[in-house]
Amino acid sequence: MKTVKIKDKEFELFLTQEVIEKAIDDIAEKLNKDLAGKDPLFICVLNGSFMYASELMKRVTVPSEVSFVKMSSYQGTSSSGKLKEIYGLEEDITDRTIVIVEDIVDTGYTMSLMLEQLACDSPKEILVTTLLLKPDALKHKVQLDYVALEIPSDFIVGYGLDYDGYGRNLADIYKIKNS
Numbered sequence: 001m002k003t004v005k006i007k008d009k010e011f012e013l014f015l016t017q018e019v020i021e022k023a024i025d026d027i028a029e030k031l032n033k034d035l036a037g038k039d040p041l042f043i044c045v046l047n048g049s050f051m052y053a054s055e056l057m058k059r060v061t062v063p064s065e066v067s068f069v070k071m072s073s074y075q076g077t078s079s080s081g082k083l084k085e086i087y088g089l090e091e092d093i094t095d096r097t098i099v100i101v102e103d104i105v106d107t108g109y110t111m112s113l114m115l116e117q118l119a120c121d122s123p124k125e126i127l128v129t130t131l132l133l134k135p136d137a138l139k140h141k142v143q144l145d146y147v148a149l150e151i152p153s154d155f156i157v158g159y160g161l162d163y164d165g166y167g168r169n170l171a172d173i174y175k176i177k178n179s
């Protein structure tokens, strides 16, 4: 079994690039059908989504705009933990069809905040695509329209996802060993 070491942790091969990109083909096919004539704006969430966004957008054939945002933590007064806010959105999304592009929905916290914050700007509709979903880790109710792959709750790296900043450039996805 192919393994990689990143900092102090060992990871083993979990999803090959071939499997991932076959799943992306299927999502793109659905989006191309569903978004025809809708002039969508794709909003890709950095950093993790860069590889999924790139492969997905190469397959999207409907006329569309692509933009990138970051969900950055900020210091809040709430005791409920990290708060996150959208940074970098320059387009006016009023009355637009929006497609959020994420690499992973894990607890669902980031996506729930993103949906809540974008809804304040009165888009026509918001659709969500994520490359990966950990269904057993979900703690927040989120709307997910196009999920490429469902995976167990193990920590993973590669294809945009990092461990402590590293591993995003791996072309396959690896899961942590002995978890």
Ligand SMILES: O=P(O)(O)OC[C@H]1O[C@H](OP(=O)(O)OP(=O)(O)O)[C@H](O)[C@@H]1O
Pocket (backbone or CB within 6 Å): 045, 046, 047, 048, 049, 071, 102, 103, 104, 105, 106, 107, 108, 109, 110, 111, 161, 162
């Ligand atoms: O469902 P959740 O539990 O909220 O986890 C999912 C979020 O975690 C990762 O982002 P992260 O904040 O690590 O930033 P990154 O994209 O820069 O790696 C990932 O890209 C999602 O945005």
